[in-house]
Amino acid sequence: MRAKKASVTRALPVGCYINCADNTGAKVLQIISVKGYKGVRKRLPSAGVGDVVKCSVKEGDVKLRKQVVTAVIIRQRKPYRRPNGMRVAFEDNAAILVDDSSLEPRGTEIKGPVAKEVVNRFPSIGKIATMVV
Numbered sequence: 001m002r003a004k005k006a007s008v009t010r011a012l013p014v015g016c017y018i019n020c021a022d023n024t025g026a027k028v029l030q031i032i033s034v035k036g037y038k039g040v041r042k043r044l045p046s047a048g049v050g051d052v053v054k055c056s057v058k059e060g061d062v063k064l065r066k067q068v069v070t071a072v073i074i075r076q077r078k079p080y081r082r083p084n085g086m087r088v089a090f091e092d093n094a095a096i097l098v099d100d101s102s103l104e105p106r107g108t109e110i111k112g113p114v115a116k117e118v119v120n121r122f123p124s125i126g127k128i129a130t131m132v133v
Contacts, residue, residue: 001052001103001121001122002120002121003121004050004117004120004121006080006081006082006083006117007080007081008048008049008050008051008076008080008117009048009076009078009079009080009081010046010047010048010051011046011048011076011077011078011080011093012031012046012047012048012053012073012076012093013031013044013045013046013047014031014032014033014034014044014045014046015030015031015044016030016031016093017029017030017058018030018031018055018073018093018094018095019092019093019094019095020057020060020071020094020095020096020097021074021075021094021095021096021110021111021112022096022097022105022106022107022108022109022110022111023107023108023109023111024061024064024096024097024106024107025060025061025063025064026057026059026060026061026064026069026097027058027059027060028057028058028059028060029055029056029057029058029069029071029095030055030056030058031047031053031054031055032053032054032055032056032068033045033053033054034046034047034051034052034053034054035051035052035053035054036051036052047073048073048076048078048080049073049074049075049076049080049115049117049118050072050073050115050117050118050121050122051072051073052070052071052072052098052103053070053071053072053073053095054068054069054070054071055068055069055070055071055095056068056069057069069097070097070098070099070100070103071095071096071097071098072095072096072098072103072118072122072125073093073094073095073118074094074095074096074110074114074115074118074125075090075091075092075093075094075112075113075114075115076089076090076093077089077090077091077092077093082116088115088133090113090115090133092112094112096110096125098122098125103122103124104124105124105125105128107128108128109128109130110125110128110129110130111130112131113129113131113132113133114126114129114131114132114133115132115133116132116133119132
């Protein structure tokens, strides 16, 4: 895991529902916590593109539902700024499931585009991504 290149706006607070964009069987995830978040008292921890989060599976396969899983955010609706000045925003908020320790993807394919910041930080996610934006 490498550092992020862009100053990503953290737009996904704890408690928000996001889509699962891989083929593991989960459909909808709810963010429980954000790994490595250091914040202000009484402020909700938030996540952005490329962050590692703990999620609860709300909809999907019966074996996965109600389980706590680790995920990486790959898309967000809120625009964020890249170092070259370009602003990037996606149509939905999405994440993919990863292993707890190695942060390797649990699925074998990703539906939809993946942000370039995620691929730079997690090269193993870039290997199964169909489209990198």
